[in-house]
Amino acid sequence: MSPSPGGEAALRRERVIRAAVREGLTDPDEAVLAAFVDLDGVAALVAALRSAFPASLSVRHTFAAKANSLVPVLEHLRLHGMGCEVASAGELDRATAAGFGPELIVFDSPAKTRAELARALRLGVAVNVDNFQELERVDALLAANPSASPLGVRVNPQVGAGSIEAMSTATDTSKFGIALDDEGNRARLIDAFRERPWLTWLHTHVGSQGIAPELTARGLARTVELADEINSTLGRRQVVGIDIGGGLSVDFDSDDPDPGFDGYVAALRRHAPRLLSGDYRLVTEFGRALLAKNGFMTAFVEYTKTAGGRPVAITHAGAHVATRTVFRPDAWPLRVTAHDPSGRQKRGDVLAQDVAGPCCFAGDLLATARPLPRLAPGDLVAVLDTGAYAFSTPFHYNSLPVPAVYGFSTAADGEVRFRTLRPAGGPD
Structure with a gap:
């Protein structure tokens, strides 16, 4: 070392x-x-991330604020074209202080309170719902006050762990999202979308450090399959976008600054080609890989x-x-x-x-x-x-x-x- x-x-x-x-x-x-x-290095990696994805796709790249939540750093990222993914009310405060408009913010958390959900919906930021109970909270909030927020559901594709268990969020027992293979969940998800035309996104995140791009891609492939199934079953194009998270490992053994965004996208082409078909808008949430x-x-x-x-x-x-x-x-x-x-x-x-x-x-x-x-x-x-x-x-x-x-x-x-x-x- x-x-x-x-x-x-x-x-x-x-x-x-x-x-x-x-x-x-x-x-x-x-x-x-x-x-x-x-700051120059950050700007260079943002440019590398943007250039790795085909220009023909609609992609919103957001930075996972948890990785570095200093407001001037977030502002620097915004000025270079990034959005911001937040996982708490405090990170939402920092994102707004850094000048991110609601259309540039995604709110993810497995423990959103009613007050936090109400605020996010009032602001109009994108919200990824973590579980069926949270979905019922959103139902009640929307019944009282309609919102312009893009709304999605986080699913756990249950594709397994990487080399660091604590960083792996798509194991069978992960605390994040709705476990796709647990009995009855897939049908219940389809019904949830049928009953809620305002649910238009799916979100998944397989994990971060120690996760091979191939494992991430397999998890995303399962999520795209679910999106296709929802749209086919409902007979309408309801799911319009997929938030694919981040999770590109960093090489802590060398001075090589490039985490391999091109290789990440190449793995998506091999293992989840439908994701890059252009049929779905995409959101990314890279953090560690950029900072x-x-x-x-x-x-x-x-x-x-x-x-x-x-x-x-x-x-x-x-x-x-x-x-x-x-x-x-x-x-x-x-x-x-x-x-x-x-x-x-x-x-x-x-x-x-x-x-x-x-x-x-x-x-x-x-x-x-x-x-x-x-x-x-x-x-x-x-x-x-x-x-x-x-x-x-x-x-x-x-x-x-x-x-x-x-x-x-x-x-x-x-x-x-x-x-x-x-x-x-x-x-x-």
Whole structure:
């Protein structure tokens, strides 16, 4: 997991860190932990996503706000043509604050309250209903106040799990959606659409990290089959669109920024060709694939010691900003690079070291026995691929301060320019 000190991406990252040090964005006393988002990289991946789908299709690409809910990041995505998928009232607040109109927002959650549903329907955002009980709530709300919201039902195609069980949402017993193969559910779904002409969408999401595109495509193929069956049985084109979710895995082992949108669409062509026929409008909900590799953190090394003969570096990045890595390092390993106090990447001989965080429990480790140049107090470590589900949604263990987040872009002359996306201690 130790990246090479060379390579174009590594050299560019080093330039960014050195520029951040010069501008005082990192400081061993005042800014011991800072985070950075590559705004140019985000824009490039949005363009790659859009170009991967045939231009002949009607596709609304939305960003899963849970992956990085910072309002300036959401606004940046909106300005590059993205919509926004939200899974809570708080994320809906952030989407509207970022300027997304209701026609650009999709509301998904397995636990929508009556008040949340009423608000979404009043605003006119798209809503994906998770279960039959929720559908009855929507019936009552619409009877009192008609809505312009596009309305759909989430189904679980029950095609199995990927390599990370917790990220797999189409298992037989997943908590999400209506289980398609459970006894009576398919007929009940068709009846639900028959009785509700305003139900015009289907939604499915097979899972995210650890899900092969082929598994996603098989789940989507089952959903398209259901859409065709509903329309055929009802004798009318009622289902007009399919929300296909996201779920493209990120390579956390390299600097390759491309998660493979072209390969994802190729898998859809092989395993779910009807989806790309043009008969249905599509919505996507990618999150991690767009942001993870476009963010990193820098943390100062406060102390070094040896325990059991192994060097340990105590840093200011731990479970509060890399929660999944600390608690499930087997599933969520992160790359770490070593830098001197100026930000220059350290070269030379490496030795196995633990990279620990500041949280007051023994398991707060970013890396164990990781081969790195020897770290010393005052050095910096860069924690890579953390643009999603990390510093943007901190875990408030020990009431540790929320780190500042800076967006950066590179001018034609090579100058790195920063802007504050979230001040230190600011709202997360």
